[in-house]
Amino acid sequence: MADADLQKHATAMPPFYRGVRFLAHWSVRLYFYDIQVVGHENVPEHQPLILAANHPNSIMDTVLLATETPFRINYMARSGIFKHPVVRAVLNGVGVIPIYRASELGGQPARNRNSFYRAYELLEAGGCIGMFPEGANSPDRQVRELKTGTARLALEAEARNDYRLGVQIQPVGLNFADRDRFLSSVLIRYGKPIDVRDFADLHRTDPRQAVYELTQLILQRLRDVATHVHDERNRQLVMDIHRIYGNELLKEFMGDYDVDVRPLTHKLFDRVRAADGPRPDLDDRFTIEQAIADAVDYYEQRNPAMVARVRMDIRRYKDHLKQVRLRHDIVHEHSPENLSSRREAIKLTAYALGLGPLAIYGMITNLVPYLLVRAIVSHQPEEAKRAFIALINSFYAFPLWYVFLGWYVWSSARPPIWAMVLFVGSLPLTAFFFLTWWRKILVYRDRILSRTLFRTQTNLLEDLRRERERLIETFENVKIDYLIARFGHLFEEDAAYALPWQPELASPPGEAPKAAMSPPARAESAPTSAGLTHDSSPQLQEQE
Numbered sequence: 001m002a003d004a005d006l007q008k009h010a011t012a013m014p015p016f017y018r019g020v021r022f023l024a025h026w027s028v029r030l031y032f033y034d035i036q037v038v039g040h041e042n043v044p045e046h047q048p049l050i051l052a053a054n055h056p057n058s059i060m061d062t063v064l065l066a067t068e069t070p071f072r073i074n075y076m077a078r079s080g081i082f083k084h085p086v087v088r089a090v091l092n093g094v095g096v097i098p099i100y101r102a103s104e105l106g107g108q109p110a111r112n113r114n115s116f117y118r119a120y121e122l123l124e125a126g127g128c129i130g131m132f133p134e135g136a137n138s139p140d141r142q143v144r145e146l147k148t149g150t151a152r153l154a155l156e157a158e159a160r161n162d163y164r165l166g167v168q169i170q171p172v173g174l175n176f177a178d179r180d181r182f183l184s185s186v187l188i189r190y191g192k193p194i195d196v197r198d199f200a201d202l203h204r205t206d207p208r209q210a211v212y213e214l215t216q217l218i219l220q221r222l223r224d225v226a227t228h229v230h231d232e233r234n235r236q237l238v239m240d241i242h243r244i245y246g247n248e249l250l251k252e253f254m255g256d257y258d259v260d261v262r263p264l265t266h267k268l269f270d271r272v273r274a275a276d277g278p279r280p281d282l283d284d285r286f287t288i289e290q291a292i293a294d295a296v297d298y299y300e301q302r303n304p305a306m307v308a309r310v311r312m313d314i315r316r317y318k319d320h321l322k323q324v325r326l327r328h329d330i331v332h333e334h335s336p337e338n339l340s341s342r343r344e345a346i347k348l349t350a351y352a353l354g355l356g357p358l359a360i361y362g363m364i365t366n367l368v369p370y371l372l373v374r375a376i377v378s379h380q381p382e383e384a385k386r387a388f389i390a391l392i393n394s395f396y397a398f399p400l401w402y403v404f405l406g407w408y409v410w411s412s413a414r415p416p417i418w419a420m421v422l423f424v425g426s427l428p429l430t431a432f433f434f435l436t437w438w439r440k441i442l443v444y445r446d447r448i449l450s451r452t453l454f455r456t457q458t459n460l461l462e463d464l465r466r467e468r469e470r471l472i473e474t475f476e477n478v479k480i481d482y483l484i485a486r487f488g489h490l491f492e493e494d495a496a497y498a499l500p501w502q503p504e505l506a507s508p509p510g511e512a513p514k515a516a517m518s519p520p521a522r523a524e525s526a527p528t529s530a531g532l533t534h535d536s537s538p539q540l541q542e543q544e
């Protein structure tokens with residue numbers, strides 16, 4: 001068979017693969033509120049390819065990559081998932097290659113050799129192998145140290161072909177806004193590929209060192225495209241800072257704009273599932289989040305006391321919000337002076353009563369499968385697997401429930417066919433409508449609560465607003481200090497270390513910069529006279 005025919009065979013999607021991919025595509029589009037892909041232009045064409053991705057969300061990662069990549073991916077996966085006969089048939093049908101642990105070989109080491117030979121042959125035919133070099137599910141927003149299997153596979157494939165094969169390793173970052181939450185967002189980033197032939201000379205003389213250096217390069221490239229919080233203990237702090245300060249950073253560095261680039265089919269699908277509306281740029285969002293993570297790591301090493309103070313101030317602010325049952329965005333985005341509790345109450349009443357019956361119908365008719373899936377997911381101790389378990393069980397539970405309801409109504413009342421079609425078709429649509437209806441009810445409720453607090457407890461709400469402003473001021477000062485500490489040397493010849501994206505900080509030569517350059521002192525605590533209480537738990541006292 002000619003090389004072109006081999007490559008076409010290796011990358012073509014057989015009917016079974018195409019069918020599974022079609023179902024998976026619309027399933028994940030239903031499950032996630034938004035899926036964005038950047039860097040597709042980095043993926044090499046017509047070359048043997050290894051997709052190396054981080055692994056934050058178990059099997060959901062494989063599903064997302066398969067649905068967003070325009071050619072067939074042959075994953076390498078641990079043999080344990082092949083135990084169930086139905087699962088084994090599906091995995092074999094989509095070309096998954098089993099890898100056996102030493103304890104699973106059963107005295108047959110040839111089983112792993114055969115798996116690797118199959119992978120070599122796929123690469124030699126110009127195919128694509130999918131691998132997760134971490135070797136296990138990773139913590140949220142963290143890329144673990146990598147196993148060496150990806151590098152060894154790539155280098156050995158090159159060595160078998162006198163280092164002329166041209167294997168490319170494509171780093172892929174999977175970034176989940178909230179990995180186990182229904183209707184959340186995910187960003188898929190394709191980074192710059194690695195040409196394995198660059199390590200040919202080193203591999204000839206020192207194979208172990210070549211494997212090590214290639215593995216470290218893959219790790220570096222993965223952390224470039226996937227959000228990585230250096231210390232797992234700081235993950236919540238990074239997310240809190242991003243939640244409070246992220247929008248300000250987005251507007252300052254990325255601009256305030258939204259461009260809707262969804263295909264027409266996706267727009268229609270989003271409208272049907274009641275998830276329509278503008279989409280923020282997830283690439284910008286995760287870029288800002290990574291910058292915050294880098295800054296936290298920088299100060300954790302150089303000024304841990306300041307990090308502890310910021311952590312405690314944020315925790316106090318969150319506790320105060322919890323006491324008054326307000327979300328941060330309500331305090332930030334809605335000025336109580338501009339809110340009319342009467343107007344909001346009228347809107348809430350009209351919306352709740354006018355569309356409530358349809359929403360309640362959607363809730364009642366979908367409650368049984370929802371509770372069933374939630375019970376199954378709640379028994380899964382590993383967070384990284386919950387999203388896929390929810391997806392796969394929903395795929396069965398809801399359709400089977402709809403079939404049962406349809407059968408029950410038909411056997412009980414014998415309605416016309418058109419009425420049956422209308423009834424069964426309304427079940428999933430009204431389920432999504434209920435979610436939208438309930439979210440809007442909560443928004444109206446928060447606005448009314450904010451206005452009520454402004455009227456009845458003005459001091460309390462003003463304390464919250466001042467507390468947030470002090471946090472923002474702290475972040476602003478630390479931001480300037482961090483940018484100059486990290487990047488000021490690039491602009492030493494410019495006045496006052498003026499950074500390209502901050503020309504307003506420039507000052508004449510010889511004069512002091514216009515912004516504070518040192519970490520701020522701890523802000524004064526928010527007053528407690530309005531009814532806010534400070535957390536005096538032993539843990540906080542110990543941090544203090």
